[in-house]
């Protein structure tokens with residue numbers, strides 16, 4: 001980690017930390033005052049997004065259904081598949097809570113990050129104890145991209161959207177499969193909502 005002045009905050013972003021067993025212990029041994037930010041979205045959509053991303057790199061992988069179920073007719077979900085396992089947010093959270101207080105962790109809604117980026121980033125700034133510098137005026141909705149984009153990033157004078165790998169069209173999945181996964185995740189989601197004190201309304 002780079003050294004910082006008292007007036008600065010060091011930020012580091014690695015998506016896999018949240019689901020890496022050793023990460024909480026290692027981070028806590030570095031600093032117990034660390035603030036943690038996690039972006040979560042509906043775990044069913046997350047799994048499909050994850051699969052869509054893998055498929056774009058390895059087009060020969062088995063179908064989503066084949067990977068998602070040990071036995072589809074019995075509704076037996078394969079929790080050893082990362083795309084499924086990552087969305088069991090409560091299990092990972094329990095690991096973090098052995099080292100950090102829940103008040104040290106802020107969960108960003110992946111859904112609201114798209115529909116209301118300024119609102120969601122407002123809450124992030126509050127959590128970090130910062131003045132709300134980033135507001136609505138920094139975003140516009142880009143119709144071609146189908147997502148909010150930055151009007152004028154720090155390093156340039158032109159608007160900037162996230163890259164092509166963010167916001168891909170998802171692979172089409174059977175509604176029945178989606179329902180089965182929704183049922184699978186429901187109890188995990190409910191426990192997660194209780195623990196974080198916020199209902200993300202994924203059901």
Ligand SMILES: Nc1ncnc2c1ncn2[C@@H]1O[C@H](COP(=O)(O)OS(=O)(=O)O)[C@@H](OP(=O)(O)O)[C@H]1O
Nearest residue numbers: 015049050110113114147148149162165166167168
């Ligand atoms: N403004 C904006 N523009 C584009 N995309 C946006 C934006 N805000 C949130 N998202 C969502 O970010 C999702 C991609 O993030 P990743 O999962 O690749 O992030 S990371 O790998 O964990 O860093 C990506 O998921 P997919 O739609 O499944 O590709 C987007 O839905």
